[in-house]
Amino acid sequence: MNSNMTDTGPIVDVRKLTVDFSTGGGKTVRAVAGVDLSLKKGETLALLGESGSGKSVTLRALMRLHPDSARFGGSVNVDGRDILAMPYGDLARYRGKVVSMIFQDPGLAFDPVYRVGDQIAEAVVRHEGISMQEAKKRALGLFERVRIPSPERRLDNYPHEMSGGMRQRAMIALALACRPKVLLADEPTTALDATVQIQVLLLLRELQRELGLAVIFVTHDIGVAVEVADRIAVMYGGRIVETGKCADIIRNPSHPYTQGLLASRTGHEAVKGSRLVTIPGAPPDLSNMPPGCPFGPRCKYVMDRCKTQTPPLYDVGADHFAACFLIEQQAASQSQLQSA
Numbered sequence: 001m002n003s004n005m006t007d008t009g010p011i012v013d014v015r016k017l018t019v020d021f022s023t024g025g026g027k028t029v030r031a032v033a034g035v036d037l038s039l040k041k042g043e044t045l046a047l048l049g050e051s052g053s054g055k056s057v058t059l060r061a062l063m064r065l066h067p068d069s070a071r072f073g074g075s076v077n078v079d080g081r082d083i084l085a086m087p088y089g090d091l092a093r094y095r096g097k098v099v100s101m102i103f104q105d106p107g108l109a110f111d112p113v114y115r116v117g118d119q120i121a122e123a124v125v126r127h128e129g130i131s132m133q134e135a136k137k138r139a140l141g142l143f144e145r146v147r148i149p150s151p152e153r154r155l156d157n158y159p160h161e162m163s164g165g166m167r168q169r170a171m172i173a174l175a176l177a178c179r180p181k182v183l184l185a186d187e188p189t190t191a192l193d194a195t196v197q198i199q200v201l202l203l204l205r206e207l208q209r210e211l212g213l214a215v216i217f218v219t220h221d222i223g224v225a226v227e228v229a230d231r232i233a234v235m236y237g238g239r240i241v242e243t244g245k246c247a248d249i250i251r252n253p254s255h256p257y258t259q260g261l262l263a264s265r266t267g268h269e270a271v272k273g274s275r276l277v278t279i280p281g282a283p284p285d286l287s288n289m290p291p292g293c294p295f296g297p298r299c300k301y302v303m304d305r306c307k308t309q310t311p312p313l314y315d316v317g318a319d320h321f322a323a324c325f326l327i328e329q330q331a332a333s334q335s336q337l338q339s340a
């Protein structure tokens, strides 16, 4: 581990990531098509998009959680080591200790036949080689930290004896048990009711600040992304189509897809007085991607070149980028105006 490098540089550095899956009959689906991401210690990035956009597949690449049939390209550096090139023995040590994950469904994290407290303590013993007694003390401290009521008693619960919100808090405790540097959260509040969702989001934000964690948060809800993140990366068709600071994206959404997400978000008004709208059409079929811009078939601004060329990410300013030819066009008209 190269701690000097990561003290100053990004703790997560993803370059040109591609993830392909075989679907049988010799066909391959590219679920992630050249993603670049970087994240510093103490930062939260939201990966935002509809289902099938590639956000969860990208997230899972940070722990190499895909089936063996997945084929990766590019690199995924976490705390100075490339996860994609890591031998399995090292990977098992990295998972939990350096990078950890909260799932949408706590059932994926907890075994239903063991007590929750024992499962957390065992994870600590396995990774850190401390005694079971010390590990149980840590589990109790974590339950207190995630504000599970009557924590001592709750440690003896089986997963089914806890409510959804409490299981989610217990899963956060499990994810933090080995003091990871990077926390990944895959739609962790989607299955919860609105009040519990807000409590869990606030808790995550508080823990992230207290512990200086780098957090990558996957969500389909732009309201949630704005609530938890410093930066947003909007994904569509396996690509990042817009990325920037939350405030910049809300103030100046530059990709038509992001504009659609903002205009259709519930509970908020994207533009004061505007009516709630939805994005027409459906997300692309990854096994049959259209040529050119992946958003082309749903885009009201589509031009001829969009049907054959894939737009790169254009600089919109202040670390804000968007993959749309309109930005190049607007920049060209502005420079014409200036030189006239």
Ligand code: SF4
Pocket: 255, 256, 257, 293, 294, 295, 296, 297, 299, 300, 301, 302, 303, 306, 311, 323, 324, 325, 326
């Ligand atoms: Fe729409 Fe073309 Fe921009 Fe794609 S590149 S979002 S199709 S205008």
